[in-house]
Each structure stands twice: as structure tokens, then as C-alpha cells.
Amino acid sequence: MTMDEATAQREQDSPPSPWRSSRFRLFFTARSTSLLADGMLMVSLTTAVLGAGYGAAGVGYALAAWMAPIVLLVLFGGVLADRFTPQVMMVGADVVRMVAMLALAVLLIGSDVRLWHIMALLALSGAATAMFQPGLASLVPQVAEDIQRANALLRISEAICTLLGPGVAGLLVAYWNVAGSFVVIAAAYAMSALGLAPLRRLGTAKDESDDPMWHRLATGWHEFRSRSWLWGVIAVWAVYGLFVFGPALPLGAALLTEQHGASGYGWIASADGAGTIVGGLLGMRVRPTRPLVAGACAMFFFTLNPLAPALGWSFTVTALTGVVAGCGFAFWGVMWATSVQSHIPLAVLSRVSAYDVAGSIMVIPLGRALAGPAADAYGADRVLLFSSVIGVALIGVMLSIPAIRSLGRAPKESPAPVGGR
Numbered sequence: 001m002t003m004d005e006a007t008a009q010r011e012q013d014s015p016p017s018p019w020r021s022s023r024f025r026l027f028f029t030a031r032s033t034s035l036l037a038d039g040m041l042m043v044s045l046t047t048a049v050l051g052a053g054y055g056a057a058g059v060g061y062a063l064a065a066w067m068a069p070i071v072l073l074v075l076f077g078g079v080l081a082d083r084f085t086p087q088v089m090m091v092g093a094d095v096v097r098m099v100a101m102l103a104l105a106v107l108l109i110g111s112d113v114r115l116w117h118i119m120a121l122l123a124l125s126g127a128a129t130a131m132f133q134p135g136l137a138s139l140v141p142q143v144a145e146d147i148q149r150a151n152a153l154l155r156i157s158e159a160i161c162t163l164l165g166p167g168v169a170g171l172l173v174a175y176w177n178v179a180g181s182f183v184v185i186a187a188a189y190a191m192s193a194l195g196l197a198p199l200r201r202l203g204t205a206k207d208e209s210d211d212p213m214w215h216r217l218a219t220g221w222h223e224f225r226s227r228s229w230l231w232g233v234i235a236v237w238a239v240y241g242l243f244v245f246g247p248a249l250p251l252g253a254a255l256l257t258e259q260h261g262a263s264g265y266g267w268i269a270s271a272d273g274a275g276t277i278v279g280g281l282l283g284m285r286v287r288p289t290r291p292l293v294a295g296a297c298a299m300f301f302f303t304l305n306p307l308a309p310a311l312g313w314s315f316t317v318t319a320l321t322g323v324v325a326g327c328g329f330a331f332w333g334v335m336w337a338t339s340v341q342s343h344i345p346l347a348v349l350s351r352v353s354a355y356d357v358a359g360s361i362m363v364i365p366l367g368r369a370l371a372g373p374a375a376d377a378y379g380a381d382r383v384l385l386f387s388s389v390i391g392v393a394l395i396g397v398m399l400s401i402p403a404i405r406s407l408g409r410a411p412k413e414s415p416a417p418v419g420g421r
Contacts, residue, residue, distance in 0.1 A: 030195025039165015078354025086135025094193035152283035159276035220351025246367015275326025283334030295335030301328030342410030
């Protein structure tokens with residue numbers, strides 16, 4: 001076989017690029033605009049609550065009002081996505097979020113804004129997010145044959161939108177007003193709905209059974225717990241969220257600002273975002289035979305994130321560790337999403353994904369709440385040093401689970417045919 005013939009054979013055996021699918025392009029555009037809106041929300045919300053005179057405590061209450069429905073309702077979102085198809089649920093969720101943001105904009109135009117009004121609308125938006133999130137995993141295998149590359153592209157988009165969102169919101173607040181920033185957020189959710197609407201024509205099989213809600217939840221739980229690699233990762237991830245993700249953001253931000261100033265912290269956060277983009281690019285090219293092992297090994301680098309402020313490293317070294325940590329986290333995300341979407345049947349993927357989301361995020365708020373008291377008692381640097389050590393130990397535990405170590409790539413990359421090219 002000649003070199004040209006070998007190259008042609010590899011290209012023939014490889015799944016086509018996701019960009020060749022018009023369905024993926026629609027999904028990518030919709031997801032990117034939704035992520036941009038999410039990235040803008042924190043700055044816009046903080047400005048609105050502080051401007052209304054409710055202080056930092058009001059910001060905390062408003063964020064809790066948004067987060068609580070996500071944690072409480074995401075499992076039901078998975079059931080409903082499998083029942084009515086992810087496309088329908090996600091379009092409906094975007095419409096609800098658009099309406100909630102427009103209502104917030106109208107409220108902020110007036111002079112008398114009550115905190116409970118803001119909290120109620122954010123709770124509505126959070127409930128819609130709980131209906132939106134589980135369907136994401138189910139759509140990727142339907143719009144792209146190369147699932148791994150599709151997840152890598154989505155991870156890159158997430159990193160870029162996370163970097164751009166706060167800046168866009170800040171510019172809108174500074175040069176327009178806070179109500180205008182919520183109008184733009186609403187427009188972004190509207191664009192997401194418009195991008196997802198044509199995907200309703202995908203041949204997704206609904207769960208037409210008459211089983212009650214609790215039975216559908218039980219089916220998802222059975223699928224979740226029957227795979228030791230799946231619940232093993234989530235069990236480790238829940239502890240990781242409590243001891244690593246929870247303290248790393250608030251305490252890391254405080255220490256880095258103290259060590260390098262506000263602008264220095266901003267550049268370090270940007271370096272972390274740049275690393276996430278690099279990790280997504282690696283996820284497009286590197287195809288390990290054991291994705292979870294490769295992804296978990298990459299997560300060892302994320303422990304540099306809390307370690308750098310704990311040890312007071314220089315600005316240059318800290319920025320470089322941010323790039324490496326972001327790269328490791330993004331690469332893990334691509335490997336994990338690809339594994340779940342490749343090995344879980346499409347009919348129950350939304351429900352299983354809901355258990356994944358719930359297990360991954362539900363303890364992070366507790367970790368953040370405990371970070372302050374722990375820092376007061378032991379010092380922020382010691383808490384972050386502990387986070388780094390426990391992070392290494394937990395990844396070691398993950399790699400010690402035989403089912404995780406042995407999980408390979410799916411025998412077939414595309415569970416369902418993808419058209420629309």
C-alpha cells in the first residue's frame with residue numbers, strides 16, 4: 001500500500017468533520033449564544049442587585065434563587081427530555097429564559113425594584129436551565145458522527161464565551177445600562193431557541209410509555225448505577241467538588257487578587273481560559289484507547305490551580321499553571337462527555353446525563369459556603385494546599401477503579417445516523 005493509499009484509507013475510516021453537518025452548525029451556534037448569555041448573567045445580575053441597594057447579601061440570595069431550582073429539578077429535566085425529546089424541552093427552556101430576562105429588564109427600568117422580584121425571575125430562569133441542561137448530551141450524537149471532535153469544539157466555544165461574556169456585560173453596563181444588558185441576554189437566548197428549533201425534525205424516539213414520573217426516574221437511576229465506571233466517576237467528582245472546586249474559586253480569587261492585584265487576577269483567569277481552549281484543541285486531535293484514563297491523568301494538572309495561590313508563586317508561573325490547569329480540565333471534559341455519549345443508549349441518555357449533572361454540581365455550593373469559615377480557621381493558603389493534595393488523591397482513587405481504567409472507546413463512534421449536510 002502506498003503512502004497516498006494509506007492516507008486515503010485513514011480518511012475513509014475517520015468520521016467526517018462535525019462542520020460538514022448543517023445540524024451540528026445549528027446546534028453549535030445555538031449552544032454558543034446560550035453560553036454567551038450565561039457568561040453575561042453574573043456581571044449583569046451583580047450590577048443590578050448592588051445598584052438596587054441590596055448589597056453582597058442580596059447577590060448571594062439572588063444566585064441561590066437561580067441555582068437551587070437547577071439542583072432540585074435537573075433530574076426531572078432528564079425525564080422530560082426523554083419523554084418529549086431534548087429538542088422540544090431545550091427550545092421551550094430558551095423561550096422561558098428569554099421571557100424572564102426581558103421581565104428583569106423591564107423591572108430595572110423602573111425605580112422601585114424589589115429583591116424578591118429579581119429572585120423569582122431568576123428562580124424561573126434556573127428552573128428552565130434545569131430543563132435545558134440534560135438534553136445537551138443527547139443531541140450531540142444526533143448532530144455529529146465524530147462525537148469526540150464535536151465535544152471538543154463545544155468545549156472551545158464554552159471557553160471563549162466564558163471569557164467574552166463578562167466583558168460584554170461590563171461594556172453594556174458601562175456604556176448603556178444594566179437593563180440593556182438583560183435585553184441582550186434575552187436576545188442571546190432567543191437566538192439559541194431559533195438555532196435549536198429546526199432540530200425538532202431529528203428522528204428522536206420519544207418515551208411513549210405511560211409510566212409515572214417516579215418510575216421514569218427509577219429507570220434512569222438503574223441505567224446510572226448499573227455502570228460502575230459511571231457512578232464511580234460521579235462519586236469521586238462529588239467529593240472533588242466539595243474539597244477542590246468549592247474552595248478553589250472564592251479563596252483562589254481572593255488570594256490571587258491580594259498577591260497580584262485585580263488586573264493580575266484578571267490576566268491569570270484569562271490564562272486559565274486560554275488553557276481551556278488549548279485543551280479543547282487537543283481533544284480534537286488526541287484519541288486515546290482509554291479516554292477516561294487519559295482524561296483523569298490530564299486532571300492531575302488541574303491541582304496546580306489551587307496550589308499556585310497557596311504557595312504564592314510569581315505572576316508568570318501562576319499564569320503558566322493556569323494555562324496548564326485549564327488545558328487539563330478541558331481535555332478531561334471532552335473525554336468524559338464522549339465516553340458518556342458513546343456508551344449510554346440514546347433512549348435514556350438525557351436521564352443518565354441528569355444524574356451526571358446533579359451529582360457533579362450539587363455539593364459545589366456547600367464547598368463554597370464552607371470555604372470562608374475554613375479559611376478563617378486555618379488560613380486560605382492552607383485550605384487551598386489541602387485542596388490540591390486531596391485533588392491528587394481523588395484522581396488516584398478514580399484511576400484505581402478497574403471499570404474506569406478498562407473503559408475503551410465505543411466500537412462505533414456514531415450511535416445514530418446524522419444527516420443534513
